[in-house]
Amino acid sequence: MSATIHASLTSDKINIQNAYDFVADDAHGAIDVFVGTVRNLHEGQNVLGITYDAHEGLAKNVFTQICLEAQSRWQGAKIYLSHYNGELDIGGISIIIAVSSAHRANSFEACRYIIEEIKKRAPVWKQEHYENGCSEWLPGHSLNEANSE
Amino acid sequence: MSATIHASLTSDKINIQNAYDFVADDAHGAIDVFVGTVRNLHEGQNVLGITYDAHEGLAKNVFTQICLEAQSRWQGAKIYLSHYNGELDIGGISIIIAVSSAHRANSFEACRYIIEEIKKRAPVWKQEHYENGCSEWLPGHSLNEANSE
């Protein structure tokens, strides 16, 4: 039986076709692919690029955990998730999530679930580099919530 | 100013990268791509392939209309929509919809809106070819509803 989850942190350029090929399945009629890219503007500041930082081991665990959760909610889904680590220019792909399923509702919902959970739970950080020469680590979601669960 | 909508009916193989490249935009941080493919099973029958039929002129009008509706609801979205016309084997891509926007919620919602509206309104039909040698045009959504609006 072939793998139904691919979850990785990578410093290679993220490729859409690879994500598509992994989830394509003769029994699945629907594939939803979400791609996150580096924007040239953030809260009014011109951005030149972003440096991603990640806790590799934990990030991979969290990615896999989130994919497993999605598979248990949307049975049969095949999932490809790859998050970039390192420096990206404007337009660079920071994340790709591809989900295939028999019918479209599951693909859309599982794909959305995965990106929302990653934003909240994955140990990944970004530092924006601005036109004015400054750089800043962005605020985010505290993992402290784990303490109140 | 470059086009922000591509809407087509095609008999060429549909290519994901083309869709992605059309909607990619330095000001947009999110791209959602939906891909519909031919499944090997439908209501318990083994499917060998599908023949798509379409009213070309009307289909293109409806595609464009739906994309414009999406753009007016999710301002600034860039949209690529291509629907296949003709014969497809299992795994073949019947439709691709790519939507880019500044933030992810808009991409997901606009993409979903477009596929749902196409299913209801686009003058496209499909004939499934089964392992047992039979072929059947599938039932669908009557356009008669236009009379009651």
Place this chain on the structure above:
Amino acid sequence: MNEITLNIKFFGGFRKFGEGVSFAVPMGSTIAAIKGVLLEKLNGEALVLDSVLANDSEILRDDDILNSDASLSILPPVCGG
């Protein structure tokens, strides 16, 4: 009484009847009346009842009236995507 000639193209489930059909109806016929003629020409094919007639740019309503020759299409329920 003046007549107009209609060419009606077939799609999807109507393809079993060929590429299309031609017939004449009285000038001023409604789309509903034309569907009735089509129903008769196609041996009572029930699919006609769930279908709409369209020209090359829009779907016609049952109470629309035709006063001149026209090339139309009969569109069965759709299932694209």
Place this chain on the structure above:
Amino acid sequence: MNEITLNIKFFGGFRKFGEGVSFAVPMGSTIAAIKGVLLEKLNGEALVLDSVLANDSEILRDDDILNSDASLSILPPVCGG
């Protein structure tokens, strides 16, 4: 009193303090207490308060207790994707 040695790696907003920091704490210290020491070592950096300590496989809770040397990471609020 026995002490244990902690190596704490920095990520994201903590990178301005370097790669990490090493210090000793009493054996049996809680994670909350260790955060307190870290806060002091980092000159009261408020980011510590919104951050969590983790080992290589999971996030540690404030009431978890450490009884031996450990390599940990301090994880500021996340913003991946």
